[in-house]
Amino acid sequence: MSGHLISSDRQRIVVGLGKTGLACARWLYRAGTPFRVVDTRANPPGLDELQRECPGVEVVCSPLDAELLSTADELIVSPGLSLKEPAIAAAIEAGAKVVGDIELFCREVTAPIVAITGSNGKSTVTTLVGLMAEKAGVRVGVGGNIGLPVLEMLEQGEKDLYVLELSSFQLETTHSLRAKAATVLNVTPDHMDRYASLVEYHQAKHRIYRGCEGAVYNRDDARTTPLIPEAVNVLSFGTGRPPGLKDFGLLTEDGETWLVQGLEKLLPVSEMKIRGQHNYANAMAALALGSLAGLPMMAMLDALREFPGLAHRCEWVADINGVGWFNDSKATNEGATVAAIEGLGIGLTGKIILIAGGDGKGADFTELKPSVQRYVKDVLVMGVDGPRLAEAVGSVAPVQRVVDMADAVAKAKALATEGDIVLLAPACASFDMFDGFEHRGAVFREQVEALHG
Template identity: 55%
Template sequence: MSLIASDTQRIVVGLGVTGLSCARFLAKNGMSFSVADNREIPPGLDQFRQEFPDVTLSLGPFQAGQFDAADELYISPGISLREPVIASAIQAGVKISGDLDLFVQSARAPLVAITGSNGKSTVTTLLGAMAEEAGLKVAIGGNLGTPMLDLLSDDSELYVLELSSFQLERCAGVNAEVATVLNVSEDHLDHHGSLLAYHQAKHRIFRGCRQALINRDDMLTHPLVPDSVRQWSFGLQAPGREAFGLRDEAGAVWLCFGDEKLIAADEIHLAGRHNLANALAALALGKAAGLEMASMLSALRKFKGLPHRCQHVADVDGVAYYNDSKGTNVGAAVASLRGLGDRFQVVLLAGGQAKGADLEPLVETLQEVGRAAVFFGESAPVLSEYLGEGLPSQCVSGMDEAVLAASRFAQSGDAVLLSPACASFDMFRNYEHRGECFVDAVGRLAQGRLQ
């Protein structure tokens, strides 16, 4: 590695996957930098030392004023801009950037940028599959899978990125060909401080975009953009001209573009009406990006969904079990409850770290479509108090106990849904681990080995 000597002091703040990708990008472009992390042993430490043995690395708690003399900070998404040492640097006039800024400066192919409180991973992955089906060389990642800087290539014909509010809040402009906020509900309030600040961070995705996609069912997704920005829309009601939506005809539900029927809902391998909204969003984004409709519909027919997102696990004694462990906020859990509530009475498994969110809307929806509830984790007492005597419920201490309790509440023809509405870190390594524990417990239940 050969870095060009410079008086410019660049610091990558936060290691991990994003920090490593920033380091690789800066090194590849010959730009000198150092790295700081407030953890003694951050993720990716060994890999960093192997790749960049000569780069200065500062570990351990940040010190007051540590970054005030820097020229530019590349801040990893997990570090809040309200962190005192970061706020001090901002006050001192230090330029704040992130991996998204570096990506925008370097990408040469069109970008479809996707954010939202829920569904963004499904829409990103599905749109990527549609572009591949259409024969494009597409790079898919961002907050999902491969870090965006590692995707940069002169061969790419299209980028499809999932972007988080954490990434967006420190980006000057995204300059996407097509940008969307799929939906907005309370999430990450412990990081952003308020729903307004969270909403504002999400809407930074529209900065510099040429086309925008809005959700007609969620006014919080509608951007303030110039008239020159073409706007598309999707929603779960009948669409108008040049819009995507659902139509009921002869007892069948169809995904439509205007008056044109595109595909019947029963041809799609995704559970719940919220996933019909995700499919409509992907079709709309692809249409805006110039993808052929036939290729998009072919990809949609093949798409089986993502693990831990309203994923059908098994049927046991006439009860369908669904793993929606990625439902880490109230809006996601409510969407899954309503989606399955069209077909089933639902026994809900929920709980964990609420991240400052109001859990009452979850309980209100549960009372509409639920048969019973099983609560676990830090938020279990709060959820139980909200539900009161409205439905049968039980608080448990582990996933095996939760699945066993749910199986006793459920009746043939019901669904058991793990959609926790909370983060997982009080009991599990991450949401994937939580979902895997659920799938394992359901498997043992089916074999008669869960006790």
């Protein structure tokens, strides 16, 4: 195909098509900006749409070529591609600037941004802040790593506020965020197949604080504490009493646990539909972010009362013969699984039967041991890294290998007694056995619902 006809002194290359790359291509094309697209796949997803909607744009489907990429002034890189890819690294060395769709979005918008990252809880907190804004009558756009690609949000008309879930991969290529309020919810080992160390992963997450007006951190996780100028407004949240009058925490009084800000009781957790310590932390993080964004407290508390939680995130599925069944298929790393076990285990009269396993993304699973020892009576493992998971926790709980989800649910039913919980919280990605975490959760739900028959 011939190149885009509009001339420009700058050379741009979109690296990686798919959902995000296509959104970038559409945006550049409509702006009249010349660019090329490269993808390692012979027939990448989105190619037909690109050719139909952006005629004349050159597409190169071949292994990434360092010489070609080095001709660019700016590479617009898909978050699924590591910047350590040799061809991309060579282009950076040659002087190319690397950006992503979030950076293009930030260059365009003038409305304030609430930016949310963390190993776990991002989607819940992002959704909550969006609902809080809606309750307050604010025109809000919610997207990023959840829902719509950010550039597609720009087609929805003017907004008063944007709430963005951002992954570490997206933050690597974002330079102009300057959030009204930013948070790192927590940092636990994840994507260790992409990052050389936890320190490198931590550094990518903390890019979210660059240039922010307000920052929110988790008092229970020192890795979230921002290193920022004193002029930045900083709030904290945590599961203990808040240290300052504007900080958020939990207070238990006369058998009732409350969300509090400073000395002020805000909401008893019994009035929320979401359960577990990790969800109380998510609620407090959302309140802190909303406060920094100027949202009224009453509207935020109304949103908390109504929020039912997200599918596949500690989602209640059924109670059968006194046994609760919970779907936390989105728990794709150790930290998320620990949060689910701890959140449901506290106050539980019985024990947890844990279904876990899949593609561990380089994790060693040792972080699971204390929680498994405290709250889990049996572990059922599956998937390519099931044996490694079994080895990691086998010294603290009985472990059985299962062949698929039907086998896991059947064995869990046989093991569970009244007062127990069966929890799907895999600590692994799903692609070795399923189309994604949604598919894995749906299969679990189907198998549990079949028990009623």
